Amino acid sequence: xxxxxxxxxxxxxxxxxxxxxxxxxxxxxxxxxxxxxxxxxxxxxxxxxxxxxxxxxxxxxxxxxxxxxxxxxxxxxxxxxxxxxxxxxxxxxxxxxxxxxxxxxxxxxxxxxxxxxxxxxxxxxxxxxxxxxxxxxxxxxxxxxxxxxxxxxxxxxxxxxxxxxxxxxxxxxxxxxx
Numbered sequence: 705x706x707x708x709x710x711x712x713x714x715x716x717x718x719x720x721x722x723x724x725x726x727x728x729x730x731x732x733x734x735x736x737x738x739x740x741x742x743x744x745x746x747x748x749x750x751x752x753x754x755x756x757x758x759x760x761x762x763x764x765x766x767x768x769x770x771x772x773x774x775x776x777x778x779x780x781x782x783x784x785x786x787x788x789x790x791x792x793x794x795x796x797x798x799x800x801x802x803x804x805x806x807x808x809x810x811x812x813x814x815x816x817x818x819x820x821x822x823x824x825x826x827x828x829x830x831x832x833x834x835x836x837x838x839x840x841x842x843x844x845x846x847x848x849x850x851x852x853x854x855x856x857x858x859x860x861x862x863x864x865x866x867x868x869x870x871x872x873x874x875x876x877x878x879x880x881x882x
Contacts, residue, residue, distance in 0.1 A: 709772065710793020712832045713741025716877055717810035725802040726766040729754045731773065733798040740793050741813060741832060743846035743863065744771040744803055754803060759848035763863045763882040769805030770863075770880075771795060793830065805880050810867065813851060815874035833876055838869050844878050857881065 709715075729746065730753050731738055738744065743757040745768035754771070761768055773795040795801060813832040820826050833844065833851035843854040843862030857865035864880040 709740040711816050712739060712793045712814050712830050713770075714812050715810065716812055717808065717879075719808060722808045723804060723806040724765045724769070725772070725804045726769070727800065727802040728752075729801060729803065731771075731795045731797055731799055731801050737794045737797065738771055739830065739832070740771055740773060740795060741811065742771045743851075744769070744801075746803070754801065756848070757846050759846065760861050761846055762860050763805055763880075765805055765882065766803065769803045770811065771801055772804045773799060773801040805863070805882055807881055809880040810877060811880065812875065812877045814876075835871060835874060838866060838871075838876055840866050840869055842866050844876070851876075851878075 732747070732753060732755060738756060743761065744754045745757045745761060747753045747755040757768055763769055815831045815833065815835070816829060818827060818829040831850060834853070837853040838844070841857070843857035843859055843865055844851045845854045845859065845861040845863065846852070854862045856862065858881075863882065864878045866876055867879050868877040869875070
């Protein structure tokens, strides 16, 4: 399940004929670092920037979707010496990114437990989605911080339909519908 987007988010199907990738917007300069796969929207108060989407937001092609930072794996001499699968999931501030969505695009999310690496670095736990009621055939919406269950995948706040869920691995696959 590893990808260039870290341990917590990735693509299963990313057909460029269906996927929308609205680019040339930057992650916020300040504030909490956003994870790839976070729901984001254009920030009207800061043209050219995006922000974490508000709770209950409606997905909108080009203006509200999932955060992807294509060059997150590229780093400079000013970045930390350690760049591993954990770090890949965090976007760089004030850096060009894309808002992606599109019917048929299939993504995955995985919650991960805290971990201590062989070199002693402590990797904190990451919760991408809340597991309550998540099941195949249901939808996922954004609560402002996490992906959460909605009973109807066609609910206006649902980003798509859950096609697979493994509670033992805290792993879910979502087929985007907008």
